[in-house]
Amino acid sequence: MIAFGDNKPYKRLFGIEKSDSNIIMPNYSDFLIAVSIIYSSELPQCKNTLRDHNNRGVLVKFLENFSRKVDVESMNMGAFLWLKSYVFNQEKQFQRNPIEQVFRYYSIFSFPGVIERIEEKIRMPFKTFIYCAFWIYTQFKEGFYVKVNRLTHLGIEYEKTPFSEENLLTTLDTLSIDFALLKKITKDEMDYSREFIFNNPDYPHIKYPLFNYDNICFCVNPRYLIDKFTENVYNLAEIFKGDNIAYGQSFENYVGKILIETIKYHSIENVSVIPEQIYNKGQNRTSDWIVQDEENIVLIECKAKKFTTLSKVETDINKSFIDDIVENQLFSKESKRKYIDSCENALTKDIIIIGMGIGKMYKVCNDYLNNEIDTLPFNSPQIIRPILVTLEEWFTGIPDVREAITIVAKGYLRYKSISCDLIDKFPFQIMSVSNLTIDFQMMVTDGITQYYHCVSNNELMNKRMGANFDVVSDLFEKEFFDSLKVE
Numbered sequence: 001m002i003a004f005g006d007n008k009p010y011k012r013l014f015g016i017e018k019s020d021s022n023i024i025m026p027n028y029s030d031f032l033i034a035v036s037i038i039y040s041s042e043l044p045q046c047k048n049t050l051r052d053h054n055n056r057g058v059l060v061k062f063l064e065n066f067s068r069k070v071d072v073e074s075m076n077m078g079a080f081l082w083l084k085s086y087v088f089n090q091e092k093q094f095q096r097n098p099i100e101q102v103f104r105y106y107s108i109f110s111f112p113g114v115i116e117r118i119e120e121k122i123r124m125p126f127k128t129f130i131y132c133a134f135w136i137y138t139q140f141k142e143g144f145y146v147k148v149n150r151l152t153h154l155g156i157e158y159e160k161t162p163f164s165e166e167n168l169l170t171t172l173d174t175l176s177i178d179f180a181l182l183k184k185i186t187k188d189e190m191d192y193s194r195e196f197i198f199n200n201p202d203y204p205h206i207k208y209p210l211f212n213y214d215n216i217c218f219c220v221n222p223r224y225l226i227d228k229f230t231e232n233v234y235n236l237a238e239i240f241k242g243d244n245i246a247y248g249q250s251f252e253n254y255v256g257k258i259l260i261e262t263i264k265y266h267s268i269e270n271v272s273v274i275p276e277q278i279y280n281k282g283q284n285r286t287s288d289w290i291v292q293d294e295e296n297i298v299l300i301e302c303k304a305k306k307f308t309t310l311s312k313v314e315t316d317i318n319k320s321f322i323d324d325i326v327e328n329q330l331f332s333k334e335s336k337r338k339y340i341d342s343c344e345n346a347l348t349k350d351i352i353i354i355g356m357g358i359g360k361m362y363k364v365c366n367d368y369l370n371n372e373i374d375t376l377p378f379n380s381p382q383i384i385r386p387i388l389v390t391l392e393e394w395f396t397g398i399p400d401v402r403e404a405i406t407i408v409a410k411g412y413l414r415y416k417s418i419s420c421d422l423i424d425k426f427p428f429q430i431m432s433v434s435n436l437t438i439d440f441q442m443m444v445t446d447g448i449t450q451y452y453h454c455v456s457n458n459e460l461m462n463k464r465m466g467a468n469f470d471v472v473s474d475l476f477e478k479e480f481f482d483s484l485k486v487e
Helices: 026-039 053-077 079-093 098-111 114-123 126-138 148-154 165-175 179-189 222-228 243-264 311-313 321-328 333-340 346-369 399-415 421-425 432-444 448-456 458-464 470-481
Strands: 145-147 176-178 210-213 218-219 274-275 289-292 295-304 383-390 427-432
Touching: 026 053, 026 176, 026 179, 026 383, 053 126, 079 333, 098 165, 098 222, 098 432, 114 126, 114 165, 126 222, 145 148, 148 165, 148 218, 165 176, 165 432, 176 179, 179 210, 243 289, 243 295, 243 470, 289 421, 289 427, 295 346, 295 448, 311 346, 321 333, 321 346, 321 399, 333 346, 346 383, 346 399, 346 421, 383 432, 383 448, 427 432, 432 448, 432 458, 432 470
Parallel strands: 176 210, 295 383, 383 427
Antiparallel strands: 145 218, 210 218, 274 289, 289 295
């Protein structure tokens, strides 16, 4: 495939992300990009540039001193805002695997009932769109700007492939924005408040990382571009406005595929995966996926709910609203529609939804312990390990967020007349499907018990650093390259 050079697919594309040259903290670089867009005059030739060590040093020193003052003010007002900003900034520094990210969203969005809405918006087959978008992404390996003609006109020999000029132009039109418009939007939306000056997850250049100026395309950050044609397709197709049953089922299927394919890849025989079980005469369902070995039973619940931009920009959690929901046991479907869905604080609403999902997992735990699931008989030596898997990172490492989720989960259990001690006895995890992809490899290769030993000893992050996405890379190669041959 030409996007990778030499017609050879590569499992890792770290060179494109240039992680070795990222010497400005992400919160500073995003602020500098935003103000540069607002106050810039001509592109691409500018007298002052961040590539100059002197310019960069002066600016970074000033921003460091200024941000310390902002942090002190935030800490004085409460730790939550500072912690949230810190976690978001740390997440930006984490180097995602582009192959895993593309394959994940392509697989989830290709599900019937979902893909039709996407293709209506992008005006082309979704797989072709991914091919073309990934090609454009790779072209920013050597620099931050490329001529439009180089991106879209590959030659007559590609006109009958997904990389035709028409397809590339259509893709570019979907992904890019005119610089003058980006400048106006950035100027109108720039927020210099203490809360967002250095930690705004909604900067326009994050939403629109690819922009046009004088027949040249600029990309301020390749990572933001790959987000644009993967996770942000969710917003483009307005999936959140429609019936999410197909979307939720697609996510469940993807999680199951990762579990099953990981066991196959490593030829593991002592770990089994079974899908959701229906019991109690069809009235109840287990978690979406169940993983077992001799010593453990892992209950995996899938939650495709996105951590929305509105949640990311919230400056606090409405704890009194959560207390009201819990104390009055407002967990029925009718109460959710009437009270929870109308909550104006997006972060609080998302926390309640996730907390209820955790509570439902422990309802299954309780039924399993009471031997009420006929297709899943209770096995006393097994330790129950609940995991709620989300589409994207949910930042539950922030103490206030996890505490609020736990309060909701325990409230849900009281609503179901179940002991809250289950949560203390069998602690839950919340992780993104990307982290599950890594962690499940550790579970099957090192053993589930050993994996949880790492969790309890705070060794998980170090273990993740040495992990890989070879399972996904192989799946990506089979599904994308076996049907695409370039002469």
